[in-house]
Amino acid sequence: MTRKIVVYAFNGEVMCFMHALLNVLDMKQKEFDVKLVIEGSATKQIKESQGENSPIAQLYEKVKSAGLIDCVCKACSNKMGSLEDAKEQGLPICDDMSGHPSMSKYIDEGYEIIVI
Secondary structure (H helix, E strand, O other), X not given: OOOEEEEEEOOOOHHHHHHHHHHHHHHHHOOOEEEEEEOHHHHHHHHHOOOOOOOOHHHHHHXXXXXXXXXXXXXXXXXXXXXXXXXXXXXXXXXOEOOEOOXXXXXXXXXXXXXX
16 A cells, blocks of 8 residues: 655755655655645745755755645745745645645545654
8 A cells, every 4th residue: 555645844944845855755756645735934945945046946846846745835825925936836825724734634635744
């Protein structure tokens, strides 16, 4: 049976976000059913990970192009100034729990949750 994992990236520090990206790519390569949810201060990385000045731009693009970003928190990305960037990048925006993505939705679907 395929492992089902959702990685919630909360921490906006670039190295923590990078590890969330690396881990979802690793799990995908190992054929896990894996999804990334970008929450909290990590939503600022949606904007900051773009362009040649970002140390993680290529990694971020790889995760995006693989379709691994399942959800971006609407409330947090709005607060961090990256909601419009998320929309421009075509990322799914979630707000099913008072403006934030619900973990229970993933649990109900049989996913394990990892928070970084």
